Amino acid sequence: MEDVLDGPSAGSQASASGSADASADSAVVSDTVPAADALGRTEPPVGGPGSIDGVSGFMGMRWDDPQTVRLQIRPELINAGGLLSGVVTYALVDYCMGSTLWAQTTAEERIATIGISINYVQTATEGEIVCSTMLDRRNRTTAVMRSEVRHEDGRLLVTAIGSYTIFPRRRS
Numbered sequence: 298m299e300d301v302l303d304g305p306s307a308g309s310q311a312s313a314s315g316s317a318d319a320s321a322d323s324a325v326v327s328d329t330v331p332a333a334d335a336l337g338r339t340e341p342p343v344g345g346p347g348s349i350d351g352v353s354g355f356m357g358m359r360w361d362d363p364q365t366v367r368l369q370i371r372p373e374l375i376n377a378g379g380l381l382s383g384v385v386t387y388a389l390v391d392y393c394m395g396s397t398l399w400a401q402t403t404a405e406e407r408i409a410t411i412g413i414s415i416n417y418v419q420t421a422t423e424g425e426i427v428c429s430t431m432l433d434r435r436n437r438t439t440a441v442m443r444s445e446v447r448h449e450d451g452r453l454l455v456t457a458i459g460s461y462t463i464f465p466r467r468r469s
Contacts, residue, residue: 352388353388355373356368356385356389357369358392363397363400365430366392366428368425368427370385370423370425375422379422381422386417386426386446386454386455387413390459391459393430394413394457394459394461395408395410398432398435398461398463404466406463406465408461411439411460411462412459412460413460414457414458415457418453418456419453424449424450426447426454428446428455430442430443430444431443438463439460441458443456443458444458445457
């Protein structure tokens with residue numbers, strides 16, 4: 298699966314992906330672009346309901362800032378084994394990485410997930426979880442980030458590293 302952002306954050310706006318073709322020619326661009334700020338940039342929503350698309354809305358993701366996304370665990374997010382689905386934490390990481398990088402791009406740049414390696418350390422069945430992401434390196438065409446997902450009680454649930462491609466915005 299592949300996601301590309303043509304608007305706010307990949308991780309925040311688009312990326313519930315495992316891997317993506319890094320070529321801009323084969324990228325799928327989102328049709329939903331939030332309103333631009335005074336500098337012409339779009340940013341992921343901060344606070345409040347803050348969903349930016351159907352996936353983040355269904356999951357209940359909320360942004361504190363581009364590097365921090367939280368989610369309240371609810372019954373629909375629990376798998377058949379009675380635990381929080383790995384898909385939920387993977388999506389949370391991908392959206393958070395995307396929004397972290399999106400905050401570092403220009404209006405002429407777009408981003409897409411190349412790959413994320415995730416380690417499931419523990420799980421949870423209730424409460425709130427918070428993903429925090431750090432941008433480790435960004436150059437003209439790629440970025441590398443790391444994330445942690447923690448339960449509200451402080452337990453480490455997930456660690457991840459991810460890489461994203463950065464490419465010029467396509468003109469319509």
